[in-house]
Amino acid sequence: MPEGHSVHRIARQIERNFVGKTVTASSPQGRFHEGAAILDGLTVREAKAVGKQMFVEFDDQTWLRVHLGLYGAWDFAGEILMDATIASANGRMGQTNQRGTDVEASIFDDAGENSLASIGAPRNTRVNVRMSEQTKGLGDESLQWPPPIVGTVRLRLLTDDVCADLRGPTACEVQTPEEVAAVIAKLGPDPLVGDTTVGEERFVAGVKRRNVAIGQLLMDQSIVSGIGNVYRAEMLFRAALNPHTPGKDVREDTLRAMWRDWVQLLSTGVETGQMMTMDDLDPEAYRRAMAHRDDRHWVYHRAGLPCRECGTEIVLEEMQARKLYWCPRCQA
């Protein structure tokens, strides 16, 4: 799932490549015909993310709200300009000025020359497939403009030289400013939105008043925005906190440390496009850990494997119908 960092990266991409441009909007899949018809011919004014929600403002205070859910993703193609922070995190960004440059494919995956950039649910294989096609000289289609429709595209935003395809979102709708404000009002603090000090107070107060497991509260978007299943598991481990601890019983200094941890994790995630939760390791250990996608976390996706700190088997349990991974010893 795209957690908060991905959504911020997408908002930056749209901000960078679409603001000030008039778009041709369409719904090749057909499920967003009416909305696309409203957006068609309008100029993009602004794009912003709050937690896992993204909002794009067009002319006349017409807003597009997108939530990617579990499977949603954006594919960018064309003369994509990289956000400075994103570009600096990608090893191949020097070769930008051709048609298309990779965004999400990571420096670790060494996939820097793809014809499409995908941000959202993991699509590394797909990106790699495209790259290998290109390498084999079968990439002519990547030079077509507009790009051919691949898969089920809910919404395509197209300008003379850039294209963004949205597929599989949980939510994609046109909203009024009031509706946008109502959605945002229900969201907990996002470290990248507003005053982070205010955010910290809201987070601490929000958790402290609840007699609900901290493992559930971290996933509650009205308590704190942008944390998903991966960041939850990793943050609880980093805080050495038992996921079942009721919110009201978590020490205040622990909560403040967790907020500051989230501030750091999110900004690192936005910069790198990776959920870098093991940055405390020494460089060599870190390099090894990053070598494989499934080996990048303290506890997430490590059920039955020995804890990296104490060797105890990592536990997998269901919490609120989501998989929760934790170390029963380090997080006693």
Next chain:
DNA sequence: GAACTATGCGGAA
């Protein structure tokens, strides 16, 4: 080609 999985969430029961 079916079954299964995934970084989510809302609504019905």
Next chain:
DNA sequence: TCCGCCTAGTTCA
């Protein structure tokens, strides 16, 4: 608490 939905990939038969 369970179900449905959104999509694409991987795995297994």
